[in-house]
């Protein structure tokens with residue numbers, strides 16, 4: 001799946017999860033949604049290095065490392081609440097990326113090191129433009145719906 005598709009899928013899932021919670025105190029829920037979606041491209045940094053694609057960066061261990069890394073970074077810079085935001089965003093971004101990739105044809109081991117089985121549901125090819133655009137558009141629509149409902153615009157509208 002391309003980064004556009006990953007961004008859309010992450011926005012879609014995060015906005016749906018965040019919907020009942022609103023924006024949270026001081027907009028923390030909204031901020032987690034935005035950072036998680038923004039970090040959903042991270043596992044594909046393996047393209048930039050001389051390492052196997054969908055290897056080290058495409059599993060739950062890498063998600064935990066990213067969560068801990070961003071949690072520590074955000075926490076160090078802005079305090080412990082931001083540390084929690086950073087953890088959710090780093091871990092969530094990687095996990096949602098894996099969710100997108102596992103639906104494609106190229107198998108990898110998302111639960112490594114807990115389970116080493118390679119999985120691929122083969123629903124579509126990662127380069128499928130219709131699917132990537134579809135997830136992107138759907139994600140943006142649901143995200144704006146979430147913003148619309150909780151910004152008070154919805155209440156004024158009806």
Ligand SMILES: [Zn+2]
Pocket residue numbers: 001043044054058097101
């Ligand atoms: Zn990937």
